[in-house]
Amino acid sequence: MPTHLTTSQSDFEQRFxxxxxxxxxxxxxxxxxxxxxxxxxxxxxxxxxxxxxxxxDRLTLDADGLAFSSEEIAxxxxxxxxxxxxxxxxxxxxxxxxxxxxxxxxxxxTDPEGATLGWRWTPVSAAGLYVPGGQASYPSSVLMNAxxxxxxxVERLVICVPTPDGVVNPLVLLAAELAGVDEIYRIGGxxxxxxxxxxxxxxxxxxxxxxxGNAYVAAAKRQVFGRVGxxxxxxxxxxxxxxxxxxxxxxxxxDLLAQAxxxxxxxxxxxxxxxxxxxxVVAEVERLLPTLPRAAVAGASWRDYGTVIVTRDxxxxxxxxxxxxxxxxxxxxxxxxxxAEKTRHAGAIFLGGWTPEAVGDYVxxxxxxxxxxxxxxxxxxxxxxxxxxxxxxxxxxxxxLGAIGPSAVRLAASEGLSAHxxxxxxxxxxxxxEKE
Amino acid sequence: MPTHLTTSQSDFEQRFxxxxxxxxxxxxxxxxxxxxxxxxxxxxxxxxxxxxxxxxDRLTLDADGLAFSSEEIAxxxxxxxxxxxxxxxxxxxxxxxxxxxxxxxxxxxTDPEGATLGWRWTPVSAAGLYVPGGQASYPSSVLMNAxxxxxxxVERLVICVPTPDGVVNPLVLLAAELAGVDEIYRIGGxxxxxxxxxxxxxxxxxxxxxxxGNAYVAAAKRQVFGRVGxxxxxxxxxxxxxxxxxxxxxxxxxDLLAQAxxxxxxxxxxxxxxxxxxxxVVAEVERLLPTLPRAAVAGASWRDYGTVIVTRDxxxxxxxxxxxxxxxxxxxxxxxxxxAEKTRHAGAIFLGGWTPEAVGDYVxxxxxxxxxxxxxxxxxxxxxxxxxxxxxxxxxxxxxLGAIGPSAVRLAASEGLSAHxxxxxxxxxxxxxEKE
Numbered sequence: 001m002p003t004h005l006t007t008s009q010s011d012f013e014q015r016f017x018x019x020x021x022x023x024x025x026x027x028x029x030x031x032x033x034x035x036x037x038x039x040x041x042x043x044x045x046x047x048x049x050x051x052x053x054x055x056x057d058r059l060t061l062d063a064d065g066l067a068f069s070s071e072e073i074a075x076x077x078x079x080x081x082x083x084x085x086x087x088x089x090x091x092x093x094x095x096x097x098x099x100x101x102x103x104x105x106x107x108x109x110t111d112p113e114g115a116t117l118g119w120r121w122t123p124v125s126a127a128g129l130y131v132p133g134g135q136a137s138y139p140s141s142v143l144m145n146a147x148x149x150x151x152x153x154v155e156r157l158v159i160c161v162p163t164p165d166g167v168v169n170p171l172v173l174l175a176a177e178l179a180g181v182d183e184i185y186r187i188g189g190x191x192x193x194x195x196x197x198x199x200x201x202x203x204x205x206x207x208x209x210x211x212x213g214n215a216y217v218a219a220a221k222r223q224v225f226g227r228v229g230x231x232x233x234x235x236x237x238x239x240x241x242x243x244x245x246x247x248x249x250x251x252x253x254x255d256l257l258a259q260a261x262x263x264x265x266x267x268x269x270x271x272x273x274x275x276x277x278x279x280x281v282v283a284e285v286e287r288l289l290p291t292l293p294r295a296a297v298a299g300a301s302w303r304d305y306g307t308v309i310v311t312r313d314x315x316x317x318x319x320x321x322x323x324x325x326x327x328x329x330x331x332x333x334x335x336x337x338x339x340a341e342k343t344r345h346a347g348a349i350f351l352g353g354w355t356p357e358a359v360g361d362y363v364x365x366x367x368x369x370x371x372x373x374x375x376x377x378x379x380x381x382x383x384x385x386x387x388x389x390x391x392x393x394x395x396x397x398x399x400x401l402g403a404i405g406p407s408a409v410r411l412a413a414s415e416g417l418s419a420h421x422x423x424x425x426x427x428x429x430x431x432x433x434e435k436e
Numbered sequence: 437m438p439t440h441l442t443t444s445q446s447d448f449e450q451r452f453x454x455x456x457x458x459x460x461x462x463x464x465x466x467x468x469x470x471x472x473x474x475x476x477x478x479x480x481x482x483x484x485x486x487x488x489x490x491x492x493d494r495l496t497l498d499a500d501g502l503a504f505s506s507e508e509i510a511x512x513x514x515x516x517x518x519x520x521x522x523x524x525x526x527x528x529x530x531x532x533x534x535x536x537x538x539x540x541x542x543x544x545x546t547d548p549e550g551a552t553l554g555w556r557w558t559p560v561s562a563a564g565l566y567v568p569g570g571q572a573s574y575p576s577s578v579l580m581n582a583x584x585x586x587x588x589x590v591e592r593l594v595i596c597v598p599t600p601d602g603v604v605n606p607l608v609l610l611a612a613e614l615a616g617v618d619e620i621y622r623i624g625g626x627x628x629x630x631x632x633x634x635x636x637x638x639x640x641x642x643x644x645x646x647x648x649g650n651a652y653v654a655a656a657k658r659q660v661f662g663r664v665g666x667x668x669x670x671x672x673x674x675x676x677x678x679x680x681x682x683x684x685x686x687x688x689x690x691d692l693l694a695q696a697x698x699x700x701x702x703x704x705x706x707x708x709x710x711x712x713x714x715x716x717v718v719a720e721v722e723r724l725l726p727t728l729p730r731a732a733v734a735g736a737s738w739r740d741y742g743t744v745i746v747t748r749d750x751x752x753x754x755x756x757x758x759x760x761x762x763x764x765x766x767x768x769x770x771x772x773x774x775x776a777e778k779t780r781h782a783g784a785i786f787l788g789g790w791t792p793e794a795v796g797d798y799v800x801x802x803x804x805x806x807x808x809x810x811x812x813x814x815x816x817x818x819x820x821x822x823x824x825x826x827x828x829x830x831x832x833x834x835x836x837l838g839a840i841g842p843s844a845v846r847l848a849a850s851e852g853l854s855a856h857x858x859x860x861x862x863x864x865x866x867x868x869x870e871k872e
Contacts, residue, residue: 087846094840098553101545107537116787117534117801122780124814138851171850207814226669229814233662248866254859261855293854336831344558351552351831354863358856359832362844365553366828378560378643378665380826390816392802395772395787396795404530408798410523414607415574418729419697420794423690427790430684 002282002306006275007316019307020323020374024236024265034219038194045200052191057133057164061186066202068173068184076170077177084171091363092143092178098365099151102384108393114400121388123153124229126204128196129181130211130221131172133162133188139175140361144368144382145210146179152387157181158196158206162188189213193220197228208387210369231382235373236265239357240326240346242317242339243272243281247332247353252277253284255330258358260301261294267305269324271317275310282308318342325376328357347376398431438718438742442711443752455743456759456810460672460701470655473626474634481636488627493569493600497622502638504609504620512606513613520607527799528579528614534801535587538820544829550836557824559589560665562640564632565617566647566657567608569598569624575611576797580804580818581646581667582615588823593617594632594642598624625649629656633664644823646805667818671809672701675793676762676782678753678775679708679717683768683789688713689720691766694794696737697730703741705760707753711746718744754778761812764793783812834867 005015040048046063053059080088108118127149131142142159149157159176161169163186176184185203187195193213199205209221210231221230239259243252256268272278285306289299311317318339321329325345333339336351343349347370350357361368369382396404405424412421441451476484482499489495516524544554563585567578578595585593595612597605599622612620621639623631629649635641645657646667657666675695679688692704708714721742725735747753754775757765761781769775772787779785783806786793797804805818832840841860848857 083846084850087843087850090840090843091847094547097547101543102555104540109537111530111533111801115800119538119802125780135852140847140851226809226811229811248862250862251859254855254862257855258853258859261853288855288858293852298855340829344561345825346827348828348830351829354834354837355830355832356837356859356863358848358853358859359837359841359844360828360830361856362847363840364551364830364832365547366555366830370828371825373662375662375665376825376827378825381828383826385821389781389807389812389814390819391782391812392784392796392806392817393776393787394784394791394796394800394802396791396800398790401790401792401795404526404799405795407523407526408795410519411527411576411798412794414520414523415576416571416729417694417697417794419690419693419724419734420797422724423687423694423792423794426684426686426690427792 002302002308004308006310007312016320022267022305024267024305030215030219031223034190034216034223037190038220038223041191041194041200042198046202049187049191049195049200052189053187056189057162059163059166059186063202066185066187068186073173073177073184076168077174079170080174085174088139088143088171088175088178091140092147092175094363094365095143095147096151099148099367099384103151104385104388113403114397115404116395117393119390119392121390123155124207124387124389125154126156126158126206127154127387128158128160128206128209130192130209130213130217131159131161132213133164136212137161137169137172139169139171140368141212142172142175143179146176146181148367148382148384149387150180152384154387156206158203159184160187160192160196162186162192190216190220193217193224197224210382210386231369231386232371232375232379234369236267237262237372238267238269238326239328239330240269240271240321240324241330241332242314242321243270243277243332244274244314245277245334247277249277249280249284251353251356252281252332253288255356255358256281256285256302256306257288257292257298258356259328260298260306261292264297264300264304266301267307268302269307269309269326271309271311271320273311273313273317278308278310314339315342321346325374327370327372327376328360330355330357345376347371347381401427402431438738438744440744442746443748452756458703458741460703460741466651466655467659470626470652470659474630474656474659477627477630477636478634482638485623485627485631485636488625489623492625493598495599495602495622499638502621502623504622509609509613509620512604513610515606516610521610524575524579524607524610524614527576528583528611530799530801531579531583532587535584535803535820539587540821540824549839550833551840552831553829555826555828557826559591560643560823560825561590562592562594562642563590563823564594564596564642564645566628566645566649566653567595567597568649569600572648573597573605573608575605575607576804577648578608578611579615582612582617584803584818584820585823586616588820590823592642594639595620596623596628596632598622598628626652626656629653629660633660646818646822667805667822668807668811668815670805672703673698673808674703674705674762675764675766676705676707676757676760677766677768678750678757679706679713679768680710680750681713681770683713685713685716685720686724687789687792688717688768689724691792692717692721692738692742693724693728693734694792695764696734696742697728700733700736700740702737703743704738705743705745705762707745707747707756709747709749709753714744714746750775751778757782761810763806763808763812764796766791766793781812783807783817837863838867
């Protein structure tokens with residue numbers, strides 16, 4: 001049974017705190033196993049990749065077979081139906097258009113003291129994208145990770161995707177092609193992350209690694225962080241829907257179930273001031289749940305983590321949502337923009353009943369890689385900015401140094417850093433000498 | 437002796453690779469000790485803070501004494517000289533002006549299909565800044581961390597600064613005041629990080645923790661990451677200077693020494709096509725080094741990690757710099773803007789001989805918290821953006837869902853996520869029904 005709360009009940013605060021602190025993930029401690037795999041790849045390179053792929057993916061390769069050839073890619077991609085290709089192409093185009101708007105401008109100005117200041121953005125040189133194999137091998141995730149990198153101007157874009165028992169998802173290869181990926185390797189797990197971070201004979205190292213994966217992949221990303229940049233470590237997914245009035249209970253139920261079917265650890269929350277709507281939605285969930293192919297997964301998620309909260313009004317709903325800081329926030333209300341203004345913390349907001357979260361997973365344009373587990377309080381979804389870095393720029397004229405340099409000398413003295421002070425003072429002496 | 441290389445020598449590539457892979461930091465493994473401290477603070481709250489502060493900082497407090505009162509702050513701040521106050525105020529104003537320019541705009545547009553898309557930026561609600569105690573207690577770091585948070589609109593700004601044996605740096609408190617910090621606690625180490633991440637009876641938790649610290653602080657930040665956001669874990673500092681022609685060898689030597697005096701693990705690199713200049717700078721370093729109060733530290737850094745490289749030309753120097761991806765890059769050349777265009781990877785660039793790196797540490801305006809250890813390949817210095825997060829927005833009209841929804845249904849089917857597809861299809865049925 002999902003959790004049912006009403007904000008007017010006397011123990012609401014305590015029970016809501018329990019919802020907030022639900023631990024939905026028991027991360028297995030695989031750190032030692034992952035450290036051994038990384039050390040092996042660093043030491044033996046391609047040979048380690050071949051051995052580990054044989055062991056974990058039951059796939060016999062030699063080093064020449066690590067990469068998909070362009071002929072192999074073409075052969076797999078040819079199997080994709082025209083309808084799937086059209087849908088994936090529309091998604092790629094919309095995602096590209098959205099992320100292109102994220103590209104920031106370089107900025108430069110000269111201040112009254114004569115200091116020319118600013119910054120510029122440059123792309124990372126090479127990025128690697130991890131794509132899970134098997135059932136979690138989602139072509140949409142390839143687009144969501146690879147397109148922002150390409151939009152940012154990353155020169156070299158690499159994918160690692162395991163092919164257990166040799167099974168390849170042609171849509172993943174098509175997504176890679178549509179996104180403009182340069183190299184695709186049929187390796188997975190911690191060994192793939194190690195290869196992208198440190199390089200092997202066949203795979204040159206990258207500067208940034210993104211993409212979802214299992215506990216081994218997540219642990220490997222944590223361990224190589226610093227050597228390369230990584231994206232956030234994603235936790236189980238969640239949706240929070242605020243609904244009122246005349247919303248269609250079937251639509252809301254399906255939106256809750258769409259989240260729940262991802263993973264037994266996923267969480268679906270409905271908040272509404274309308275107790276009758278809450279009841280109707282729960283009834284629809286119960287009616288629809290058994291009809292789903294993934295009923296076992298969705299049912300476990302709904303039973304263990306599903307939550308329905310009846311509030312006094314929409315303002316109270318917005319305040320509760322901010323305490324959850326959900327990955328996905330659906331505002332199925334008459335004036336969604338006004339309600340959005342009353343919230344601060346969410347990865348993505350879906351405004352109005354005609355914007356189901358599922359269109360955001362595929363085709364609306366914004367990224368579907370979003371902060372989970374309340375981290376929308378302090379972080380953002382994946383964007384072109386994640387594949388760019390900013391270099392600050394400063395140029396002083398002699399006069400500008402004359403104006404602001406003495407303060408630097410003073411502060412260096414207060415921090416006991418004499419060479420800092422001397423490096424400025426030596427120039428100030430020349431400046432004053434020149435003036436004489 | 438620093439390392440001397442010439443790009444024309446036959447073993448240059450090998451020797452340069454050695455410079456790139458120099459391990460400058462032996463991070464002590466304090467993970468277990470830190471995990472115990474964090475667990476203690478989570479369990480016992482203020483009581484643990486009082487005990488640990490007594491043990492590590494030899495300071496007897498009760499819970500009421502954890503925070504500096506406004507009277508205490510005023511009393512300490514009154515000790516600051518007018519000159520120091522003026523210098524710190526100039527620094528604060530310039531840092532504020534620079535970071536205010538970083539504030540990004542919210543963006544929204546409607547595409548041809550009728551989807552209104554965009555994103556908005558909101559600040560994190562509360563940020564915590566760690567400030568080291570003792571000799572590394574730098575008021576400039578307080579400004580560099582706190583001002584971007586305030587500029588971003590963070591509502592609640594907290595500082596933790598240990599005061600070993602009760603010693604307080606009045607300039608740190610003044611910097612906090614100038615930056616607009618709300619709460620200051622006299623606690624340090626892993627216990628301060630734990631208190632800010634999880635909260636105690638006295639200290640409410642924050643959403644993001646930034647600031648430098650020792651191995652315990654760094655390990656604690658890694659361990660609480662996910663619960664809160666953190667900034668990068670900083671490694672030892674480095675400068676790379678590209679110089680030519682008529683540059684003043686004393687200035688360059690002092691810039692190299694200013695980096696070296698930070699830490700025996702700091703690294704100073706000079707790259708120049710002018711062998712005579714290289715020699716002159718090395719001679720100046722040797723002349724000036726013994727005169728520095730921090731000669732022992734600077735001397736160890738210069739001996740172990742100092743590097744001088746003579747290149748064929750400036751283009752070659754720029755290419756080598758990109759392989760280092762230095763935290764600080766000084767371009768002491770006649771046309772620094774043109775040379776900057778030839779580099780891609782640096783935390784901050786200082787253009788021309790009148791822009792010593794030390795002015796950037798204090799008063800030029802850009803942030804001095806910058807990516808170290810080659811991480812400028814994929815990351816940026818601290819900025820107002822680090823205290824903001826982006827929420828993506830989407831609103832579809834029924835017609836827009838009609839146009840793009842079918843592709844989402846198709847892709848959901850290809851990924852085996854039927855409730856995703858149904859959540860869109862159910863709406864499409866209503867839409868088509870309405871049209872009939």
